[in-house]
Amino acid sequence: MTVGRYLVGVVLLCVMAGGAGFVLLGVAYVMGSVGAFRPWAVGGAVFAVGLVAWAPAHIWGTGRFARRPGPRRASAPVKPPAGKGALVAAVASACLFAQWWAFTAPALEHGMGNIDTLWYHAPFAARFVQEGWITRLAPTHPGLLPTFYPDNS
Incomplete structure (x- = not known):
């Protein structure tokens, strides 16, 4: 894996986490604005928003995420990171x-x-x-x- 591909993955992870946080805060603000700022109500609303966002892609299978049958390729086994990269990651995680x-x-x-x-x-x-x-x-x-x-x- 190249550094560029790794950084793209980090950016995509940040986008997904940021989007999830945005949805959670948005739902909490809306629920609190109408007097329903309760754990069960906010949890139910977040579940409903997630279901509404997930259902169209799963049911209709459109766009990038559509299931398309095709030949399966055998991929090479993924080796765990070793050497200096793993050591740097461990030290950085420990410092954080x-x-x-x-x-x-x-x-x-x-x-x-x-x-x-x-x-x-x-x-x-x-x-x-x-x-x-x-x-x-x-x-x-x-x-x-x-x-x-x-x-x-």
């Missing part, structure tokens, strides 16, 4: 894991500690989940000047 773990371990041990997370993000996210809405206003200090702070900032 160590960097992520350096920030994850304290959060798992001590919990949330950032004032922005404690004062704003966590309470508002909890309210979204409890009420099922993401579009309703949240009065944080009734009767005071910053009633909707930081929503209006």
